[in-house]
Amino acid sequence: MMTEAFKLTYSTMFNPPEELHARFDEALGTVQKRLGEEHGMILGDQERFSAEKFEDRSPADTNGVLGWFQKGSIQDANDAIAAAKRAFPSWSRTKWQERVKLVRRAADLIDQRIYEMGAIVALEVGKNRMEALGDVAETAELFRYACSEMERNEGYVVEMGRDPIAGYLSTNVSILRPYGVWLVVSPFNFPCALTGGPAAAALVAGNTVVIKPASDTPWTALLIVECLRDAGIPAGVCNYVTGPGGTLGQALIDHPDVSGITFTGSYAVGMKIYRDFAQAAWARPTILELGGKNPAIVSRNANLEDAATGIVRSAFGLQGQKCSACSRVFVEEPVYDALISRVVELTRTLTIGDPTKREVNLGPVINRDSYRDYQNYAEELSQAGRILTGGKVQGGGAFSDGYFCQPTVVTDLPLDHRLWKQEMFVPITTAASVKNLEEAMMFANDVSYGLTAGFYGSPEETEWFFDKIEAGVNYVNRPQGATTGAWPGFQPFGGWKGSGSSGKNAGGHYYLPLYLHEQIRTIVHKA
Ligand code: NAP
Ligand code: MG
Numbered sequence: 001m002m003t004e005a006f007k008l009t010y011s012t013m014f015n016p017p018e019e020l021h022a023r024f025d026e027a028l029g030t031v032q033k034r035l036g037e038e039h040g041m042i043l044g045d046q047e048r049f050s051a052e053k054f055e056d057r058s059p060a061d062t063n064g065v066l067g068w069f070q071k072g073s074i075q076d077a078n079d080a081i082a083a084a085k086r087a088f089p090s091w092s093r094t095k096w097q098e099r100v101k102l103v104r105r106a107a108d109l110i111d112q113r114i115y116e117m118g119a120i121v122a123l124e125v126g127k128n129r130m131e132a133l134g135d136v137a138e139t140a141e142l143f144r145y146a147c148s149e150m151e152r153n154e155g156y157v158v159e160m161g162r163d164p165i166a167g168y169l170s171t172n173v174s175i176l177r178p179y180g181v182w183l184v185v186s187p188f189n190f191p192c193a194l195t196g197g198p199a200a201a202a203l204v205a206g207n208t209v210v211i212k213p214a215s216d217t218p219w220t221a222l223l224i225v226e227c228l229r230d231a232g233i234p235a236g237v238c239n240y241v242t243g244p245g246g247t248l249g250q251a252l253i254d255h256p257d258v259s260g261i262t263f264t265g266s267y268a269v270g271m272k273i274y275r276d277f278a279q280a281a282w283a284r285p286t287i288l289e290l291g292g293k294n295p296a297i298v299s300r301n302a303n304l305e306d307a308a309t310g311i312v313r314s315a316f317g318l319q320g321q322k323c324s325a326c327s328r329v330f331v332e333e334p335v336y337d338a339l340i341s342r343v344v345e346l347t348r349t350l351t352i353g354d355p356t357k358r359e360v361n362l363g364p365v366i367n368r369d370s371y372r373d374y375q376n377y378a379e380e381l382s383q384a385g386r387i388l389t390g391g392k393v394q395g396g397g398a399f400s401d402g403y404f405c406q407p408t409v410v411t412d413l414p415l416d417h418r419l420w421k422q423e424m425f426v427p428i429t430t431a432a433s434v435k436n437l438e439e440a441m442m443f444a445n446d447v448s449y450g451l452t453a454g455f456y457g458s459p460e461e462t463e464w465f466f467d468k469i470e471a472g473v474n475y476v477n478r479p480q481g482a483t484t485g486a487w488p489g490f491q492p493f494g495g496w497k498g499s500g501s502s503g504k505n506a507g508g509h510y511y512l513p514l515y516l517h518e519q520i521r522t523i524v525h526k527a
Pocket of ligand 2: 056057058059215216
């Protein structure tokens with residue numbers, strides 16, 4: 001909740017009230033005075049500092065240091081797991097009502113701190129201010145959703161039937177119980193919601209948690225951990241370590257005392273974790289939320305203005321670095337030229353620049369590797385296809401110290417080109433004209449991902465679309481975003497095929513039980 005009358009979601013963020021801008025600007029000023037501080041890791045009741053540090057810089061301006069963070073070692077990883085293991089007996093036996101109370105209190109703290117947290121997200125990730133505030137607001141909603149699910153299900157205690165044994169009374173109860181130490185490994189692009197959401201679910205369920213954020217975004221994740229701590233969650237219940245995925249991260253994955261994991265990130269890293277995590281004495285729950293190659297399909301019966309608006313928002317929101325980004329557009333031939341020329345027109349109206357400024361739509365991409373990826377893809381696409389707009393990095397002047405890339409629309413790319421199937425994760429979308437909707441669907445589903453999808457067309461076509469599309473989150477006729485903009489309570493979020501492992505969406509009806517295992521309790525009395 002942001003003000004009395006306005007509720008921020010990814011669908012309402014395009015017309016915020018004036019007050020929201022004023023408060024963001026004020027918080028940004030406060031945050032700018034705190035840049036360059038050193039931040040420790042949190043292990044049990046200890047703030048832990050390591051010999052080696054790493055710096056966190058803004059991708060919008062790499063001159064200044066946002067903060068210094070600890071390059072945690074394998075020992076730190078082991079100690080964090082040990083701290084979480086020690087805290088488990090007591091936390092798991094704390095009444096679920098009490099856990100819910102504490103996590104709700106943390107959600108309230110997130111709301112209270114939303115402007116400062118949002119300013120830090122904008123600086124650290126390079127998200128525009130509304131997307132940054134959205135990431136924070138979404139986190140509080142995910143906390144509350146986990147709490148209300150626990151309540152709605154009354155702690156997941158269910159009385160079963162009584163065995164028909166003559167001379168005895170046999171009662172049976174099914175109860176869902178926490179697993180133990182839960183690992184949360186999160187990505188750079190939604191460092192708030194995708195650290196906080198899984199952590200809150202694990203905590204409400206009664207697990208203890210070790211958080212390892214992306215090395216590009218350690219600060220945002222720390223802010224979440226601080227909200228949980230300040231809400232009164234006991235020491236050791238939520239631990240926070242920072243450092244390279246390949247060393248510290250891998251040590252967490254390989255540790256036998258981890259009982260379950262939620263990993264959100266790329267397909268390549270996720271599948272490696274899936275395989276490595278299986279090298280233990282028994283199978284453990286592995287929730288993977290991975291990449292996407294999300295299509296929008298536009299029928300000849302579509303409202304083209306809505307389609308163009310939704311496609312541009314989803315292709316270029318957060319500089320194309322959403323797992324749900326619209327990276328492929330399939331349009332029926334009779335409306336292809338009209339739709340694509342409108343997409344190009346709208347793309348050219350987008351403002352690139354300092355993401356903390358209110359008029360800016362696109363900030364920078366996250367780091368030097370992504371910046372280089374963008375240039376390589378643009379080069380390859382300009383040879384294999386035709387770039388209609390964009391295709392260049394934005395250099396010079398205010399742009400020279402950040403990783404700014406122009407939003408890019410590509411046409412005439414042969415449909416067997418490799419980049420139709422690979423997640424690029426930069427502001428590039430490719431469009432193709434198709435003979436009919438069947439052909440569009442064939443291409444849409446012909447990838448190893450299945451996260452989100454969008455459709456613009458008639459009501460009769462809509463049923464067909466939902467039936468045929470292979471994806472976890474699907475939107476029809478939505479100008480607010482063709483493939484992006486899921487919000488807790490409205491659109492539980494998760495993917496099929498290579499986009500996710502559990503088949504159940506985060507923030508949905510079936511999510512919390514993923515963090516719990518079932519125990520049946522049978523008691524027999526002589527009648
Ligand atoms: P990434 O490179 O896969 O990294 C994700 C996390 O894994 C980071 O914290 C990283 O740490 C860590 N890591 C790397 N190697 C590891 C290892 N061997 N063991 C343990 N941890 C390891 O992903 P990203 O670039 O941050 O995020 C972008 C990707 O996430 C995209 O593919 C996007 O589609 C996906 N994503 C999916 C969803 C979804 O809900 N399905 C949501 C958002 C993003 P370091 O930073 O230290 O390397
Ligand atoms: Mg950075």
